Amino acid sequence: MPWMIYGANGYTGELIAREAAKRGLRPILAGRNAATVEALAAELNLPSRSFGLQDESALFEGLQDVDLVLNCAGPFSQTAEPMMFACIQNKTHYLDITGEISVFELAQSLSSKARKAKIVLCPGVGFDVIPTDCVAARLKETLPDATHLTLGFDSRSGLSSGTAKTTVEAMKLGGRIRADGEIKAVGLGYKTRDINFGNGTKFAVTIPWGDVSTAFHSTGIRNVEVYIPSSAKSVRMMRAANLARPILGLGLVQGILKSQAGKVEGPNEEQRGKMPAYVWGEARNEAGQTVVARVKTANGYSLTITGSLAVASYILMEKNIPGGAYTPSKLMGSDFVERLDGSGKIQISDV
Structure with a gap:
């Protein structure tokens, strides 16, 4: 199933793209800067696309035949809204690695639209949060x-x-x-x-x-x-x-x-x-x-790599996830962090 890392030329996006390639995954690498995105894609032998988020038609065209987008292009206060609306229109699952309150609230406000489109909106699939x-x-x-x-x-x-x-x-x-x-x-x-x-x-x-x-x-x-x-x-x-x-x-x-x-x-x-x-x-x-x-x-950056790829893989493999807005624990369970490399068990006490 085709999926995309948008903002793959940024610091965290590139880390995720490199780990995805290392695992044998084949995401489409995308972003506004064609030169840097294409150079990274050529190095990793991955497909690439270049488009910005302000042109609605270019954005919608860029998402054609894409089942899931992992948005790594911050600040997400500027990128999440146009990408979420395009994903709903295109019936494409949306993930990002934000920690911005406004983006989480936006996703929740769009939950009913995502439900109708049968897609998952789950921002915050990194160390945030x-x-x-x-x-x-x-x-x-x-x-x-x-x-x-x-x-x-x-x-x-x-x-x-x-x-x-x-x-x-x-x-x-x-x-x-x-x-x-x-x-x-x-x-x-x-x-x-x-x-x-x-x-x-x-x-x-x-x-x-x-x-x-x-x-x-x-x-x-x-x-x-x-x-x-x-x-x-x-x-x-x-x-x-x-x-x-x-x-x-x-x-x-x-x-x-x-x-x-x-x-x-x-x-x-x-x-x-x-x-x-x-x-x-x-x-x-x-x-x-x-x-x-x-x-x-x-x-935090290492957890963002493993966490985001784990959520993306889960959504792409599971066919019957109800559409709507999710938080990481609602989508993956409270033990999700325990299953990531480098994490221990959550310890409960009274002090």
Whole structure:
């Protein structure tokens, strides 16, 4: 069945394309930059296509005879919407590796259209948000009446240029949490607490991670926050940056910052092998009962490679998946992260 990696010439897209070829898979490599896409496809002996996402007719033509697209072209706030609508029109399954809340919410809003088209929409099939989503689902299974969910991870994966550009876009939006079922805007550096992610207790701060959207759709838990390790100095800088957010949102400033972000290079294979990630979650019910989950995984980029290919292969092999919008745990099960290379078992405790 023909399938496509769009954005195959980007840092993460290329990693996924190389691993796919290594496994004997035959994805079509695609993107806007014909020269780089064609060069990579020639090296890997894979087919290629070149098209942008702003021309609807070119986009629809580019998806002809394609059963599944794995979108690796970020920022996904710019690429997900046109690609999702084209996939619905063309009856093509849609995956991506985003961590952007707006993209997850868009997919959920299009669930009925995807259902009618009999296709799967499943953004976030990478480190954003496979491990945290699986931890959330496992905590819900352990404490079914949970009302509050807190998630977090300690990952020293570094940034690719695409991730850096997404971070620049996120700065102008501030923080996000879910409170009483609704996504709520909060300041950068909104809350701090000490967390043992699985490698010692660390000072941590809230971030607007994708689970603010996905964990609710996976578990129904109406209060969600996500944390990463930080320093007190970094938190002070984040809070100070709240005053500059109107300036950070200006097109000129965004352009300058994204130009600098485009120069960032992601970690190499040796570096990725030395940087595992630690994922943590805590669920609490109205009675005050608390359960904690932890799992150690491969480096975030390495998990994104294996996770995205696993989901793509599953959808292409399974013929009877009901159409609609999914989260990774809803599609693949709460044990999905445990089945990926470099991951351990999710450990449940009360501390």
